[in-house]
Amino acid sequence: MPGPAHVTLHWKEGMLFEGGRPERPSAVIDADGQQAPSPMDALLLALAGCTGADVVSILKKKRADLRAFRVEVVGERRAEHPKRYTAITLTYHVTAPGFARDQVLHAIELSLGKYCSVTHSLAPDIALRHELVLEA
């Protein structure tokens, strides 16, 4: 999706916001994290969605029998303002019977190293780690 991205986020009430691209489905963000993901959680979900979509696409192209896939993300934050991320660990859980671990790792590394636009929009001093769990 090249070209400029353009979204608008509207304040609803309290710490609740809703928005997205014009005439496209919207998302809800709740800075209190009660009714929807908080902004910092949404950042991790954007990261997981970006690299997750890359890895699913690559595995599908390689004709993997992909039965389940999820990305767990843990982000460590500074204690003081700004409470930015200092380290992020991505754990990929992949169920693709008969597909080699090395090939899945290669897909993950292609995504993180080359394709994932969210990864490369993050501050480079955030320590980004990845792990792979192959599930039956």
Add this chain to the structure above:
Amino acid sequence: MPGPAHVTLHWKEGMLFEGGRPERPSAVIDADGQQAPSPMDALLLALAGCTGADVVSILKKKRADLRAFRVEVVGERRAEHPKRYTAITLTYHVTAPGFARDQVLHAIELSLGKYCSVTHSLAPDIALRHELVLEA
């Protein structure tokens, strides 16, 4: 919300993902941008939610009569992989009758300069600009 953030994003089908914190409301991400915001749009929404929540909180603490608030975000991207953001412009639209422009600008600058954890998690070479539109 200090302490490590922990989210899990599950692949549903096609390029559709859903997830969030355990036992908290989830969000949907669609890498094709059809059924939900794409990962790169979600990143901008996270940024808008972060700084938006800061600014709304500050204005409320200063007893502004805040009637409407939205943040428009335009992100420019590289043409080649990784198609990361190179510049982001935030336009704050604020309806707060009787509240001085300088005070709103100060709130925005406090957020972007000190409080907003998402801003400070982004790559520092992304040119971040802000504008303020006071509405009647």
